Amino acid sequence: MQYFKRIIDLHKYLSEARANGLTIGFAPTMGALHAGHMSLIHDSKQQNDRTICSIFVNPTQFNDPADLEKYPRTVAEDLDLLYDHACDVVFLPGVAEIYPQEGFHTPELDFEGLTDVMEGAFRPGHFAGVAQVVYRLLNIIRPDRLYMGQKDYQQWTIIHSMLDQLQLPIELVMCTTVREPDGLAMSSRNRRLTPEFREQAPILFESLSACLEAILEGSKDYRHLEKIAKEAILTAGLEPEYFQIADGYTLQVAHPAGLSKRLVICVAAWAGEVRLIDNLYLDL
Numbered sequence: 001m002q003y004f005k006r007i008i009d010l011h012k013y014l015s016e017a018r019a020n021g022l023t024i025g026f027a028p029t030m031g032a033l034h035a036g037h038m039s040l041i042h043d044s045k046q047q048n049d050r051t052i053c054s055i056f057v058n059p060t061q062f063n064d065p066a067d068l069e070k071y072p073r074t075v076a077e078d079l080d081l082l083y084d085h086a087c088d089v090v091f092l093p094g095v096a097e098i099y100p101q102e103g104f105h106t107p108e109l110d111f112e113g114l115t116d117v118m119e120g121a122f123r124p125g126h127f128a129g130v131a132q133v134v135y136r137l138l139n140i141i142r143p144d145r146l147y148m149g150q151k152d153y154q155q156w157t158i159i160h161s162m163l164d165q166l167q168l169p170i171e172l173v174m175c176t177t178v179r180e181p182d183g184l185a186m187s188s189r190n191r192r193l194t195p196e197f198r199e200q201a202p203i204l205f206e207s208l209s210a211c212l213e214a215i216l217e218g219s220k221d222y223r224h225l226e227k228i229a230k231e232a233i234l235t236a237g238l239e240p241e242y243f244q245i246a247d248g249y250t251l252q253v254a255h256p257a258g259l260s261k262r263l264v265i266c267v268a269a270w271a272g273e274v275r276l277i278d279n280l281y282l283d284l
């Protein structure tokens, strides 16, 4: 496994790989890696000749400075894990490498409401930061395929829209959420849960699953299902921010009489000081 901190060195590696006709898969991360990230590496390795993972805690996507400060940083363990999974290249840029003083061009994008709802409503500016850094990383790496997790379903949809708007020839692959045996979605934030909240946290997956099941059984009152789920989450001691049955493509509130071809059920909740998100989707 090779690792690079500077773009210039990564470019040398990439031009050689391209000259040899090799395909490149790319998994962007903010470190604190876990089995969920390893599934991105695994899928990329299956589909590409070379796999690159970036580790960069992007300051521009944190609307809350305390959250940025508390974000776990575990580079030595991350490198061990990537090595064990035979990742080919790790890109570990510093802030000045990604955001040079001379700036860089970011195109105007119109996400048509995708960024206003759910995570976008509760974390103002978050997706502008995500789009900015992913655009920058794609510009540096120019991969054939980009690997992102279903757990951040809204993020995936926004990056999909970005690739579409810019007509970038990059295939975006959605990797399924990896879960702990009790259903809790793997997340870098889980390691900050207290033992008490860790025990209660699977309520998110349980309430998503119950909601999905109710829809499959024909329940049509989506707003009532959302209310029941929020109550269950509150009863478990977590503080829900939203529990939303949305259209899987527009991310707007879904209605049973609507024309949605896919529904996505998304949840965000505070487990003490830790904000967790999860989702399930259903193709109709």
Ligand code: PAF
Pocket (backbone or CB within 6 Å): 028, 029, 030, 056, 058, 061, 130, 133, 134, 152, 155
């Ligand atoms: O999902 C993440 O970890 C981040 O939002 C990403 C895509 C690496 C951009 O910083």
